[in-house]
Amino acid sequence: MGRPRGFDEDQVVRSAVELFSRRSYDGTSVDDMVTHLGVHRGSMYKTFGNKRGLYLAALRRHIDQDVAALAEVTSRGAPPDAVERVLADGHGLGLLFLAMVERAPVDSEVAEETSRALRILDDATDAQKRTALALGLLLRARATAAVSV
Known part of the structure; x- marks a missing residue:
């Protein structure tokens, strides 16, 4: 019997x-992951296979939790301040x-996951144009926030 996961x-x-x-993926080294996540390299590889495996797990969680939460608020026609609160x-x-x-x-796996995220948002807004506009506004806010810091 193996040791329990720590x-x-x-x-x-x-x-x-x-x-x-x-x-970002390319901007994160395995050493960064070990340091930031507090997991031994061997345990990380045993659980997730490699850096890409952990990245895919993180991306799927991000879509299932964060993108889905935003889509839920958006689908109810919530006012912009409600969307801002979710973010x-x-x-x-x-x-x-x-x-x-x-x-x-x-x-290709990341492309499939990002396409899935866009479908979730499209379904919430009932239109691709709305999703594109919303993502554009969020991206612009993110970019300008970095400048004003």
Whole structure:
């Protein structure tokens, strides 16, 4: 019988969402993951296979939790301040943005996941144009926030 896992897998994946949202896939080294997540390299590889495996787990969680939360609020026709509250509660779309730009063009699984996220948002808004506009506004706000800091 093997040793019991010494870490909370869900917590590691949540932390990986934050890490990849800030640094991107290519900007995050395995050493960064070990340091930030507090998981031994061997345990990480045993659980997730490799860096990409952890990234995919984080991206799926991000879509299932964060994108879905935003879609839920949007589908109810909530006012903009309700959407802002959802984003402020930690349901940002940073990882989705980075995945669409950085990894989707070169990784078919990431492309499938980002397409799934866009479908979730399209279904919530009932129109691709609304999703595109909303994502554009969120991306612009993210870019200008970094400048004003």
